[in-house]
Amino acid sequence: MAEHIEHFNPDKPLPIITYGLPFEDAIAKHLTTTLSCKHPYLLISGTLSRSTNIVDRLTKRLSTEGAEVAGTCVGIRSHTLYEDLLPILAEMRKTKADSIVVVGGGSLVDAAKVLSFALANGVDSHEGFDKLGGEASDHGKDGKVDIRKPSEIPYMCASSTLSAGEYSAFGGATNERTHHKQLFFDPSPDNAGHRVIVVDPRLTLTAPPSVWLSTGMRAVDHCVETVCAAEPKPEATAAALQGIRQMIPALLRSKKDANDLDARLQAQLGAGQSMKGVVVYGVKLGASHGIGHQLGPQGVPHAETTCVLLPAVLKYNARVNRDQQKLVLDTLWDEPVVSEALLKQAKLDRETADLGDALDVIIRLLDLPRTLSHYGIGRDKLDSIATLSVTDWMCKTNPVPLETPARVMEILEQCL
Structure with missing residues (x-):
């Protein structure tokens, strides 16, 4: 080649x-x-x-x-x-x-x-x-x-x-x-x-499946938070949606056949697209990343913080960016590999399911953890996580700024 x-x-x-x-x-x-x-x-x-x-x-x-x-x-x-x-x-x-x-x-x-x-x-x-x-x-x-x-x-x-x-x-x-x-x-x-x-x-073939797939969801998180940002930019949104079109079908294909090198290449190229919003166009990311930075030291692997947080963050932010979220949701439904998984495997209803629901299904189909309890994190640890999270600038640039621990707690409570 x-x-x-x-x-x-x-x-x-x-x-x-x-x-x-x-x-x-x-x-x-x-x-x-x-x-x-x-x-x-x-x-x-x-x-x-x-x-x-x-x-x-x-x-x-x-x-x-x-x-x-x-x-x-x-x-x-x-x-x-x-x-x-x-x-x-x-x-x-x-x-x-x-x-x-x-x-x-x-x-x-x-x-x-x-x-x-x-x-x-x-x-x-x-x-x-x-x-x-x-x-x-x-x-x-x-x-x-x-x-x-x-x-x-x-x-x-x-x-x-x-x-x-x-x-x-x-x-x-x-x-x-x-x-x-x-x-x-x-x-x-x-x-x-x-x-x-x-x-x-x-080089990716020796990565444990959970690491490969969860880091893929981390790249998807970059895309989603770029499209759904407090101050979105058209060029950044276009790159992020392209990344989603490459990433999620490729991850589902990788889950089905771990040796599919073309799927892995597409996922890698999609991961590059996922970063253009932040790096090239200066879009600010939000709470899935901001809170995630503080879950890591509590024992949640870096990429798996996305699997726990992103659906809950999207549901929390929907009050201000529902139309942006729909751009991502429509992109998912328009991809045959993804729509088949959402409709046939999870029996999701396109008319009623929101983006948080769709990503919840995809994360579960990839056999990735979805809750804090999976890592032994209970309600007793949420206060300290919330307090640390509000100091992270990505919580401050969330579409609904997380200026107090109480706001972070609303999201964390959904993740237990």
């Missing part, structure tokens, strides 16, 4: 999306030519490392292009803990790594973004990470200048899942001492955009 290269943002040279080549060929080619780097630090999926010879293949292929690996980290714990990042930062400084290459899932992708940003700002402690987090507006309060330095070294990602974080300048990492998940946003998105995204469906 020939290589295909697409510009994620048609107005900018980077990032680019490449597919058609084996991942090691694409990484070696674009690391040394597109990014002009020769000393990468590797972040590799533990699952891929244990079940394949990926590290050896990649290292040997890089050496043929004159690149020498600075260091390798195999596996990282979910939610990208500060205590896991600090030794990597120390090793990257010691070896003078000039880039980061990720082959793996969302936690490693988050690590790459946070590490690049932290490296530029001299972070070497938990307190340093906490000070680095937040948007530029958080660091420019009361007339102060945001003195954080933008990321300096580029990264490239060959993802094995569908969370699609590799398309965004946002990164998340968790202070395991406080259980607070902090968002990091490079103050210079153009600088953070110096990356290459490698798509190879064969």
